[in-house]
Amino acid sequence: MAIIAELTGEERLIRALNSLADKNINRIIATAAGRAATHARKVGNKEIRKVYTAKSGALKGKAQISKMADGAVINIRGGSEPVKSFSATVRGKGIFVAIKRNKKALIPRSFMLNNRFVARDSTSRLPFHDLYGPSVPQLFGNPDVLSKMEEAGADMFERRLIHEITRRLNV
Secondary structure (H helix, E strand, O other): OOOOOOOOOOHHHHHHHHOOOHHHHHHHHHHHHHHHHHHHHHHHHHHHHHHEOOOHHHHHHHEEEEEEOOEEEEEEOOOEEEHHHOEEEEEOOEEEEEOEOOOOEEEOOEEEEOOEEEEEOOOOOOOEEEOEEEEHHHHHOOHHHHHHHHHHHHHHHHHHHHHHHHHHHOO
């Protein structure tokens, strides 16, 4: 990405901008990009939690930010989340789970076993399986969440870039 600016006017400002070497410009961009990625992850976290009952720590732990010399990347990894990461309660009839907000439902033939939520496949005792909800990459992959994250990240990047330039120039 090339940034071209034509400056006229104060000699002090021109000297100050020339003092920013390429190395400093890359640092400024990397710092602004890291802050923008952190903000985008936070916005995505909030948007997901508006729709789903996922716990914030589970989302944040799976969406890690990798800072690089010329920017930052949000890496979202992970398999299906256990229903413990969502709203799940044990009652007499079984386990009630709400993956989406205000949509709590009973899982048929479900129970708690050794601090895990499981359900039987049929009316016989065995086999049974653990209960899982959607994965964190699926939640972040929602187009509404992605658009809000991109918008918030771009806005924060622009603000932080201006802030970092003025801070390093001591203007």
